[in-house]
Amino acid sequence: MISGQFVQESEQEEKINDELTSVVVSKSESVFFSPSIKLNSSATSEKRVTILAKTSGEVMPNNVSQGDWVEKDQVLCRLGVVELNRTEVKAPFKGYIERIVKPGNYLTRGQACAVIIELDPITFIAEVPETEIKRVLLNQKVFITLVTGETIESNLSFVSKSASPSTRTFRVEAKISNANGKIRDGITGTMVIRTNKILANKISPSILLLSDKGNLGVRSVEEGNIVKFLPIKIIEDTNDGLWVTGIANQTNLITVGQGFVENGEIVKTADLSDL
Incomplete structure (x- = not known):
């Protein structure tokens, strides 16, 4: 009779598991990342x-x-x-x-x-949007790619404390050594500012979804195999993924099946690394 009871409970448990939605999860690690800000810039002579x-x-x-x-x-x-x-x-x-x-x-x-x-030094000037200026600091590393193809490395030598009344942007400058005059006055380029490191997670764009309130985020599986929605903020879009904040270290993100489950739902999980 005892043996029969165990068999019955096992069958009930298997039946319940069969009724649960299956999802694939992958553990997401937080790492220190330097977000970049990309701006149009132009060179101007000192005098x-x-x-x-x-x-x-x-x-x-x-x-x-x-x-x-x-x-x-x-x-x-x-x-x-x-x-x-x-x-x-x-x-x-x-x-x-x-x-x-x-x-x-x-x-x-x-x-x-x-x-x-x-022409020596020569100064590259760019305008930072007010939404980004809090991340920009004096002496941060910058990389400037000229329209001619050359890339120059420098640091921010000036960050304005006053916004332009017409554009609401803040002027930043990077001085470049130009002893041979190779960099011409007025030439344009793309300035990339490397901001200070923050903890972030890299994810695939394919796992993004919107909540009922229209918030961008991802779904995770928490303790007890319960589905949870995590609002995130995209800080940089790169060729090999999105860098985002809002995800704790070692979180089990749903990478397959996130669109077929609801918040609070109990699910069956399979680890992506085991497939």
């Missing part, structure tokens, strides 16, 4: 100065041409005039000659002799 003549006179030959690099105090324009102490127009800093008056032209007092730009 762009128009050098003016202090007197009038004909521009004399001087062996400085458009496109040349010049040193600080190098003579840019030499004028043939009587006021000898004002005949030389000098470079205020080391830089690149963007434009210069050619010999034989006549300059009057106050006219431009040359335009010189300082």
Whole structure:
């Protein structure tokens, strides 16, 4: 009689298990991850100065041409005039000659002799949306990919505390060493800011679903094989998965069958690693 009772209970348990929905689960681990913020950026020279003549006179030959690099105090324009102490127009800093008056032209007092730009260092500027600015800090690592294909590594040298009234974005800057002038003034690129590390989980987009209230999340199997909905926040979309927050370490996420179960339902589970 006792043996018969055990058999009956076992059959009842198997019948109950057969009535439970089966799902496949996989254990999700939390790891430290540095979310990135991708922004459009452009390069701007540190200085762009128009050098003016202090007197009038004909521009004399001087062996400085458009496109040349010049040193600080190098003579840019030499004028043939009587006021000898004002005949030389000098470079205020080391830089690149963007434009210069050619010999034989006549300059009057106050006219431009040359335009010189300082390209070392050069600064890349981008605008961070107000929704992201709390994650952006001074000295964070940045990677800038130019439209020409080169990638440059640097750090944030400036983070504005004041938003633009028109765009509600915050200006950030990254200075780049540019001794050879390879990076051109005004060139554009994509700036990727690596923000500070946080605990996050990488998941497949295929397991995402919406709750009845419209919240994005995933389903897990908790103690007692009970289904639970976990609201999540996507922090970065990569080629090999989504990085999200809102999932505890070692959580059993439902990877197959999540759309056929309800919160609070008891389910049968199979581990993905065993299949």
